[in-house]
Amino acid sequence: MSRAVNDDALDVLFRKARTHRKWRAEPVTRQMLMAVYDLARWGPTTNNTTPARFVFVISKEAKERLKPHLNKGNVEQTMSAPATAIIAYDTKFYEMLDKLSPNPGAKESWSQKSPAEIAEAAFRNGSLQGAYMMIAARAVGLDCGPMSGFDNAGVDREFFAGTTIKSNFLCNLGYGDETVLRPRAGRLDFDEACRIL
Numbered sequence: 001m002s003r004a005v006n007d008d009a010l011d012v013l014f015r016k017a018r019t020h021r022k023w024r025a026e027p028v029t030r031q032m033l034m035a036v037y038d039l040a041r042w043g044p045t046t047n048n049t050t051p052a053r054f055v056f057v058i059s060k061e062a063k064e065r066l067k068p069h070l071n072k073g074n075v076e077q078t079m080s081a082p083a084t085a086i087i088a089y090d091t092k093f094y095e096m097l098d099k100l101s102p103n104p105g106a107k108e109s110w111s112q113k114s115p116a117e118i119a120e121a122a123f124r125n126g127s128l129q130g131a132y133m134m135i136a137a138r139a140v141g142l143d144c145g146p147m148s149g150f151d152n153a154g155v156d157r158e159f160f161a162g163t164t165i166k167s168n169f170l171c172n173l174g175y176g177d178e179t180v181l182r183p184r185a186g187r188l189d190f191d192e193a194c195r196i197l
C-alpha cells in the first residue's frame with residue numbers, strides 16, 4: 001500500500017495553503033492546539049534534541065502583552081487571530097536529553113559544546129519544528145499566518161524572562177477568511193532552486 005497522502009491532502013498542506021491575515025470568528029480550542037503539538041512533535045531534529053518551545057497566546061490579557069512588541073503592520077492580524085503561537089527555542093535544550101536521547105552520554109556531550117554550536121543547533125532545529133508546527137496546524141484544518149515582524153528582545157523580556165528560552169517567530173492560527181487573500185506570489189521552478197547531481 002502506498003504511503004503517499006492523497007491529492008486533497010497535498011492541496012490542504014501545500015498547494016492551496018495560504019498565509020492568512022484576516023480571520024473568521026471561530027475559536028481555536030485548547031484541544032486543537034494540543035492536537036497540533038501532538039503531530040508536530042514527531043518531526044525530526046538533530047539527535048532528537050527538540051529545542052522548540054511553543055507559547056500559544058489566546059487570552060485577551062496575553063494578547064495585550066504581545067501587542068507592544070509587534071510591528072505596526074502585524075498588529076491587527078495578530079490581535080484579531082484566535083491564537084498566536086510564539087515559536088521559541090530553549091538554548092538549554094540538552095537538559096531534556098535524558099528523556100529524549102537513547103544515547104546515555106548525549107546530555108553531557110551537548111552541554112560541553114560551545115555556545116555558538118548550541119545556539120546554531122537550537123535555532124536550526126527550533127526553526128524546523130516551527131515549520132512542522134505549521135504543517136501540523138494545516139493538517140488539522142487550521143490556517144497559519146507566520147510573522148517575523150516583531151521585537152524578539154521585547155517578547156523575550158515579556159514572556160521568557162529568567163529563562164533560557166528565546167523567541168524565533170510568531171504564527172497566527174485560526175480559520176482564515178478566504179475572500180481577502182492577497183494574490184498568490186510565484187515560486188521558483190525546479191531548475192532555479194534545485195540541482196540533481
Ligand SMILES: Cc1cc2nc3c(=O)[nH]c(=O)nc-3n(C[C@H](O)[C@H](O)[C@H](O)COP(=O)(O)O)c2cc1C
Nearest residue numbers: 017018019020021074146147148149150169184185
Ligand atoms: C518566517 C516568516 C516570517 C514572516 N513575516 C511576516 C510578517 O512579519 N508579516 C506578514 O504580514 N507576513 C509575514 N510572513 C508571510 C509571508 O510573506 C508569506 O508567507 C509569503 O509571502 C507566502 O505567502 P503565501 O503562503 O500566501 O503563498 C512571514 C512568513 C514567514 C514564514
